[in-house]
Amino acid sequence: MEERLQKVLAKAGMASRRHAEELITGGKVKVNGKVVTELGTKVDAYKDKIQVNGKPIPPPEKKVYLLLNKPRGYVTTLSDERGRKTVIDLLEGVEQRVYPVGRLDYDSEGLLLLTNDGELTQALTHPKHQVKKTYLARVEGVPEPEKLQAMTKGLQLEDGPTAPAEVKIAGIQDDRALLQISIHEGRNRQVRRMCEHIGHRVLRLRRVRMGPLELDNLKPGEFRPLTKQELRELMTLAGLQLNVKDLQAAVNVPSPKPGRRKTVNVVTAKNKNARDEKPSFKPGAKGLHKGKSTVVTKNKNKRDEKASYNPGEKGLHKGKAGSFTTQKRKPRSI
Structure with a gap:
């Protein structure tokens, strides 16, 4: 481009x-x-x-776009002066220096986008684009309809009025409501402060959607690259043009044991036959995912076994289902 x-x-x-x-x-x-x-x-x-x-001039750095399910107990910064764990600690094997787009506080969890694309980060965090973010908040008690309506109209917080929000009760358990709240602002601890303002303290907060991005079945601590379709929609939302050449084709994930290394090849726009799959992996987990088939050396004691990933059958990855089967490697003839 x-x-x-x-x-x-x-x-x-x-x-x-x-x-x-x-x-x-x-x-x-x-x-x-x-x-x-x-x-x-x-x-x-x-x-x-x-x-x-x-x-x-140096060659352009390949862009990386990662979707992380942030667990509680991590800060959304590159480092922490108090020695707390950061979201970067979860990105084992990612060599590029990536940055969080927006933030989630220490006690919150859920969807977090990380990238080294500064132009996209600036566009998504600019108020004019009004990127909608959806949260699930478990609160004390059950808010009356009048309180929920007040949130939809905007609340007067200590740092000024909030923009109208989309709010509904998604469920009730043990006299504790699960609120689904969608906002496009990004103030510090805004959802928690909004709930406290109407008298219902947040017990647990999880972001499940940001623009076109959704968590789906990604487990806490897991991350995956964006699909081509997700990235295209995100770029459109930010008013930017997608440069396919900027996509990162693979992420190397080192093994927890010294001297061994696994490579996880992820699906991007360069893989036209599988560009909309959503592969996911957990850092340090055994095994590797490579395009449509995978060969895994399970451990040192079972070097003669290999597991293959067969797309189209039931399995762990959402997008393209698959299952793992184990085969004995035939002894080499002498």
Whole structure:
């Protein structure tokens, strides 16, 4: 995909957008061996040879888009001064430096998007796009209809009025209501504060949807890459154009035992026959998922067994069902 030259230079970390423009007009930039001084020149970072002061710019970093089911007891930051576990600790084997899009507080759980696509992150968190986020909140007691209606109209919190929310009771158990709440704002602990404002403290909070993304059957602590369809819908929501070349094709997940390593190949836009599958894996789990078939060495004591994954049968992965069967490896003839 072609982009303006100054934007490509800025994304490559060569300079700020403004300084990149100065480099171009100053004759410091070459494209395919020719000096380019015109601002707005379109280039393809993957195809064109671009040099600044005679040195080639680094190749574009492949973009990674991960959907994580955040458990309780993790902070949504890259590090924590109090030594608490972070969501990054769950991304075993992901070599790219990714960042959370939005946040979930320490005691909350559920859907969290992580990526190294700064442009997408900025777009999704900008108020003008009003990305809807849906939560399930277990609260003390059962709110009266009047209280729920007040939430749908907006509440006056200490940091200002909230935008209208979508609220309904999804269930009641032991005199504790399960509320389904959808909002497009992203204030700190907003759902908890809204519930407390109407007199019903939140006992458990879980985000289950963000825009077109849903948790489905992803277990706490598990993560998976976005499908092509999910990414296309997300880019449309953010007003951006999807660049298929930016997709990351595989994530390497190291084995918990030293000296052994497993590779989990995930489905992206590059796999046209399985692009809408939603593979998931748990860091450190035994086995690997590779496209449509998998060969797994279960452990050191059973090196002569291998398990194969057969799509189309009942199994663990949602999207394309499958099952694991075990076969004895035939002894090698001498």
